[in-house]
Amino acid sequence: MSDGAFICLLMAPTMITLLAIALYPLLYNLYLAFHSVFLNEPNAPRPFIWFDNFVSIFTNDLVLSSLWKSFLYSAIVVTVEFFFALAIAVLLNREFFGKRFYIPFIILPLMITPVVSGLIWKYMFNGEFGLIGWILQSFGVKNHSFLSDPVTAFIGVVIQDIWHWTPFLVLLFYTGLISLPREPFEAAAIDGASPWQVFKDITVPMLKKIFLIGILLRTMDAFKIFDEIYMMTQGGPGNATETLNYYVYRNTFRYFNMGEGAALALVVLVIIIIISNIFIKVMKDKTETAQ
């Protein structure tokens, strides 16, 4: 059997499967976005309506506000988690008593199922018997239902995200830190550089690629967030925590406007594709320099 035929044989099962379960739904989504399809009227005709769905979603205030919420949310959590994780990773980058035993526990929040993480924090933020309220009460702050106020609900979900995902960046940055070569640091020590100078001029530049990977991955995930919002606030109160991804779900499966939902999903997809292309570019760069 020729090489070419052999390759085709090897790739065939995967390609067929992906064509059927990934590409086909995507094309179907494209089709839906340009037609008027309502699930609650299954026998109605499905006229081709050009860009009507797109027009209606981009003139919809709720859509625009949810888009803004997604950007705001991603920007806040990624920034906070970045600096928080960097500080922790630097802190961990030394020998200390019980280190082997300690690190798995720091990673623990990352291993918790996202829905469960949402539930834990929903429970802790509860107005009557939540732990957070109890802690704040001992500081003299009156307890109130965090997730019932638009501003504090948003903050609550952000805090949950920070707890859940910072360990990912900690793990990433720590991996980067321990794989840095010794020589530049030894040279800097001989030259008498201060710890801050070493950090600023040696550590940070060498970690640039890892920083970029971490930021891109976290941004993509923050944009896609769903499970936690479903559990904690269902997008509420009102629309306070309704990010774009969640809005697509709620709108599509409540009003059954499949055409519009598909169009919205495409918007989310395009945004993710843009970010993931940057990520892939960074990866390609890395593999090229490695070779």
Next chain:
Amino acid sequence: MDKDIVGQQRSVFKSVMFYVTLGGLFCFCVFPIAWMVSTAFKHKDDIFSSPPKFIFEPTLENFHHIFTEAPILHYLQNTIIISVITTIFSILVGVFAAYALARFRFRGKEDLAFYILSIRMFPPIAAAIPIFLIMKNLGLLDTRISLIIAYTTFNLPFVVWMLRDFISSLPHELEEAAMVDGKSRMGAFFGVTFPLLMPSLAAVSTLCLIFSWNEFLFALILSQRDAKTLALGLTEFMTWREIGWENIFATATILVGPVVLFSFLVQKYLVRGLTMGAVRQ
């Protein structure tokens, strides 16, 4: 002398602050989980007490309740079956494609590999809407097979991409030596390289299991009762009247336990798995 003592005091202080920070961090990370697990073992009255109860009499009644009076066992079975089947299928199908992408050279290979990777990164909602309609038309809503198919959309690309990475890092020479000895190409691969691939296969399989186990959106959209997964089963105790926290967290403990265990097992590969091979440990 004075300078020495001040220096010593400063470094003792620094040491203490360091360990205090570590301790605080530890509490911040672990406490919410411990709080959840403790709630699972609390009697219902202990949960609603204010101030919160830290010392209480543990009980197994919640676990008993969720398995006997609620269909949690059924949901657990669904989750296990779905996760295992999608993982097995993805591995069986994906390993061949990974081998082809790693060991052969052909036009468009890199592009193809990256297309497969980008499928992995798609937002689930983009696939969920069409897949929902397709499954509805096929009459496959609320069946385990529909979830297996849905999960394979992200497990298969993941398997192909990760295994390609792992196979690439195994030296060509081993297979070439075996082929010189007269083995066929596939024979060389399965006889020589495959055994070396075992740890990677185990790691990738475990990661697929974890992703499938944790999945929520597809389960929410595609299943209702028969194929309901454990993750979705958490909503079982959320009625319009009240939220049964004690039962939710008992279920959550069952859900999270294996995942944490699996995550510990693949700790070595965690960074590599979560960054799609971009960063290696």
